[in-house]
Amino acid sequence: MAWRPSVQRVLLHPLAKPLLIAALTTPGVWLIKKALSDELGVNPAEALIRQSGDLVLNALCYLLVLSPLRELTGVVALARFRRILGLGVFGCVCLHILSYSWFDMEFEWADIWLDVLKRPFIFVGFAAFVILSALALTSFNAAIRTLGAKRWRILHKGVFVVVLLGLLHFYWMRASKHRFEDVINYALILSSLMLYRVASAWRQKGRS
Amino acid sequence: MSHLIRIRPDHDDLPSEITPQGVYHGRRELLKNVAQGVAGLSLAQWAQRSAFAQSELTTRPGKLAALNPVVSKVSGAQVMEKITPYEDVTSYNNFYEFGTDKSDPARNAHTLKTQPWSVEIEGLVKKPQRINLEDLIKLSTQEERIYRMRCVEGWSMVIPWVGYSLSELIKKVEPLGSAKFVTFISQADPKTMPFVGSAILDWPYQEGLRMDEAMNPLTLLSFGLYGEVLPNQSGAPVRLVVPWKYGFKSAKSIVKIKFTDKQPDTAWNKAAANEYGFYSNVNPNVDHPRWSQATERRLGEGGLLAKRRKTLLFNGYEAQVGQLYAGLDLKKNF
Numbered sequence: 001m002a003w004r005p006s007v008q009r010v011l012l013h014p015l016a017k018p019l020l021i022a023a024l025t026t027p028g029v030w031l032i033k034k035a036l037s038d039e040l041g042v043n044p045a046e047a048l049i050r051q052s053g054d055l056v057l058n059a060l061c062y063l064l065v066l067s068p069l070r071e072l073t074g075v076v077a078l079a080r081f082r083r084i085l086g087l088g089v090f091g092c093v094c095l096h097i098l099s100y101s102w103f104d105m106e107f108e109w110a111d112i113w114l115d116v117l118k119r120p121f122i123f124v125g126f127a128a129f130v131i132l133s134a135l136a137l138t139s140f141n142a143a144i145r146t147l148g149a150k151r152w153r154i155l156h157k158g159v160f161v162v163v164l165l166g167l168l169h170f171y172w173m174r175a176s177k178h179r180f181e182d183v184i185n186y187a188l189i190l191s192s193l194m195l196y197r198v199a200s201a202w203r204q205k206g207r208s
Numbered sequence: 209m210s211h212l213i214r215i216r217p218d219h220d221d222l223p224s225e226i227t228p229q230g231v232y233h234g235r236r237e238l239l240k241n242v243a244q245g246v247a248g249l250s251l252a253q254w255a256q257r258s259a260f261a262q263s264e265l266t267t268r269p270g271k272l273a274a275l276n277p278v279v280s281k282v283s284g285a286q287v288m289e290k291i292t293p294y295e296d297v298t299s300y301n302n303f304y305e306f307g308t309d310k311s312d313p314a315r316n317a318h319t320l321k322t323q324p325w326s327v328e329i330e331g332l333v334k335k336p337q338r339i340n341l342e343d344l345i346k347l348s349t350q351e352e353r354i355y356r357m358r359c360v361e362g363w364s365m366v367i368p369w370v371g372y373s374l375s376e377l378i379k380k381v382e383p384l385g386s387a388k389f390v391t392f393i394s395q396a397d398p399k400t401m402p403f404v405g406s407a408i409l410d411w412p413y414q415e416g417l418r419m420d421e422a423m424n425p426l427t428l429l430s431f432g433l434y435g436e437v438l439p440n441q442s443g444a445p446v447r448l449v450v451p452w453k454y455g456f457k458s459a460k461s462i463v464k465i466k467f468t469d470k471q472p473d474t475a476w477n478k479a480a481a482n483e484y485g486f487y488s489n490v491n492p493n494v495d496h497p498r499w500s501q502a503t504e505r506r507l508g509e510g511g512l513l514a515k516r517r518k519t520l521l522f523n524g525y526e527a528q529v530g531q532l533y534a535g536l537d538l539k540k541n542f
Contacts, residue, residue, distance in 0.1 A: 035512055041311070042300035043363055044512040045505060104362075104499075106516060111500070121498045167316040172498070178408045179308055 004075060011077035020081055024062075024088040027055055028095055043104035052096040057170065057186050059089040060163055064193040071200060083139050086159065090136040093129055121172040128165035131158045160197075163190050240352040262393040265352050266368040268435040269294045275432040277370045280351035282425045284528045287354045293367035294434050296508040301441045302359065303460055304408050305394070305401035312403075313441035314413065319329035319400045320461065322445040331391075331467035334382035341445050345431055347380065348372035353428055353449075358490045358523045360454035364504045369449050370432035375423045383419070383467050391415070392448055392473040393464035395482075409475045415459040416472035416486065417450065418532075426451055426528050452529050454488045485542040489533070494542045 011015065011126040031051055034040050042048035068112055070078040105112045116126045137143070144152045167190060171183050215434075268274060271294075273539025280286065303313035325341040339347075350370050350383050358364045378390070396412030398404045404411045421427065428449040431437060438444040450457050466472075476484035483497055492502045503516040522529050 040512070042296045042507050043505065046361075046363070048512070049304050103512060114259070115500070118495075119498055176483050176498075177308065178479060180407075 004073070007073075007075050008077045011075065011080065017080070017084060020084055024059070024084065025091070027058070028052070028092060031055065031095070035059065045099070049096065049099045052092060052099050053170070053173075055092040056089060056096055056166060057190075059085070059092045059194070060166060061186070061189055063089055063122075063159070064163070064190060064197075068193060068196045068200075070195065086139060087136060089159075089162075090132050093132055097125075097129055121169060124165050124172070125169040128162045128169065132162050134161060135162075160194055242257075266291060266354070266434055270436075272432075272436040274436055275345075275350050275370045275434060277350040277352040277432070281352045282351070282353065282373065282523050284426055285351070285353035285355070287356055287366055287524075289356070289366045290509060291354065291368055292506075292508040297365055297367055297433065298439050298442060300507065302455065303441055303443065304406075305396070305404050305411075305413065305443065305461075307403055308408065309456040314439075315401060317440035317444075319402070320395075320440040320444065321397075321400050322440065322461075325445050327446065327462060328464045329377075329381045329466075330464065332384040332387035332469060333467050334384065335380070336352075337381065344377070344429075344446060348376040350431065355426075355428070355449060355451035356523050357449075357451065357455055357458075358504060358519065359502075360456060360484065360488065360496065362499060362501070362504055364506050364517070364519075365508065366506075368434055369428055369430045370435060371428045371430035371449070373425045374427045374429045374448070375425060377429060377465075378423060381467075386469045387467035388419050389468050389471055390417050390419060391464075391466040391468060392417075392459040392462050393466065394459050395463045409479050411412070412463075413459060413475045414473060415448065415457055416474050417457075418471075419456075419467075421529075422534055424529055424532065426525060448521060451523040452490055454484075454490060456484070457488050487533075487541050489538065489542075490519060491521055491538055491542065493521075494521040494539055 031048065032201065035044060035048050038044065040051075063082070066078055066082055066085060070076060100106055101112055107116070115122045117123065135158055138152065138155060145156065165189050167183070170186065171180075174183050176178060260540045263280060265277065299314045300310045302310065303317065306313040306316040323341070326338050327341070327344060328338045330336045349372060351367055351372055352370055354366060354368045357367050358362060392415045394413035394415075395401065396404045396455040417427070428451075430443075430447050431445065432451045433439075433442060440448065442460075443462075446462050448458045448462065457474075471486060474484075474486060476488075477486055490501075495501055501519055504519045505516050506514065520526070
């Protein structure tokens with residue numbers, strides 16, 4: 001494939017990462033801008049919480065499509081962006097949780113904790129946040145060295161648990177109103193990307 | 209002239225927050241007139257106004273046909289809190305026949321055909337009948353009632369409805385002694401209501417009240433808001449308003465009212481019985497499975513940073529309706 005080297009060259013350009021970071025943060029910054037300038041409609045708090053949740057699901061799709069894309073196209077340079085995309089997911093989750101803690105709970109920490117323990121819907125979302133925090137905190141090179149590559153890799157498979165918990169959280173949010181269309185779309189996209197990973201890991205195992 | 213009129217700093221309570229809009233605007237008008245030197249006449253008007261401090265109607269937005277209501281004398285019908293702006297009341301709606309996003313009804317409900325319209329009265333009554341909308345509107349005096357509206361989702365508004373007590377209609381059709389419940393059935397026309405038939409709920413939308421709840425003077429058969437007929441997205445041309453229950457109990461675009469001896473199925477209870485009970489009285493002590501009902505966000509009140517309010521038992525109408533539930537376990541019968 002003749003185009004591959006030129007794509008690689010673009011992806012290895014020093015500006016590639018800053019540009020990706022700019023592109024990734026745009027929707028979040030845009031949402032915050034709209035919140036600050038009172039453009040989120042009649043119930044801005046609800047809009048902020050829901051839309052930041054949508055950002056998380058989108059960011060998870062970008063993250064999970066990366067490795068299949070790399071394998072299918074053979075563009076190895078795509079691997080450089082995994083950490084940025086992973087931290088992008090974490091950033092959206094932080095915005096989501098901050099919006100909830102602030103505008104739904106007004107930073108009443110006792111009430112928030114009670115909410116987490118009492119409601120499976122919140123608990124599942126919170127569990128995903130805890131796992132994701134562990135991954136974000138160990139996303140730096142030094143952490144890989146400390147943990148050892150093998151253990152680090154197993155730990156970071158936790159992102160798949162995050163996806164499942166996130167989908168369950170989203171499903172519960174929509175279930176009582178029987179609004180499943182978006183849930184099904186995200187579930188189809190994310191689960192097929194995960195299945196691809198499982199299948200490819202299994203193939204590699206067979207080969208070795 | 210500005211030294212004569214002290215401008216309140218922003219953090220003070222605005223008169224508009226504690227005064228009906230009409231009175232508030234009246235005051236502004238007065239100040240303007242004083243400034244213009246026509247104080248004599250204005251003061252006379254003002255004296256008259258303040259004698260009926262609560263007898264001011266909400267200013268019409270001038271968008272739809274006027275209903276010319278009188279001020280309601282019913283206890284609890286004049287909430288003294290800042291009225292939610294017309295734009296917010298009519299652009300943020302749950303009316304799933306027109307879509308599930310809050311902005312969908314305002315966008316889609318123009319297809320609803322509200323003329324001709326009639327309401328069928330059937331079941332355990334002496335005088336079952338079909339009443340034309342025109343006759344129904346004239347059945348009793350149209351009153352303006354300023355009610356709190358608390359949605360089960362945790363937000364609330366203050367809305368100046370127009371209508372009359374449902375009991376006026378009930379008395380006219382003479383329910384039999386065996387009638388214990390009233391069912392309200394909404395229009396479900398897939399041709400004009402694009403989301404009827406979607407899997408969200410069983411259509412038509414159906415709600416119900418116990419007979420004594422239906423007879424309570426606060427229970428309103430509403431034809432309008434802000435002094436004008438209901439916009440389609442708010443449940444035109446006739447809807448129920450039960451201010452001490454979560455908003456979904458107040459069925460919209462009603463075509464049938466049925467009297468039964470058994471507790472009727474209700475739309476949301478059928479869809480999720482563990483989340484939405486038959487009673488669905490506003491109650492800060494009974495959580496929704498996914499969130500607490502202890503507080504609420506009042507819309508149109510300062511946006512994102514507005515502090516949440518404490519939710520009141522029976523939405524603040526305990527004095528009027530508390531006796532209906534004496535001895536009833538409100539946690540079990542949520």
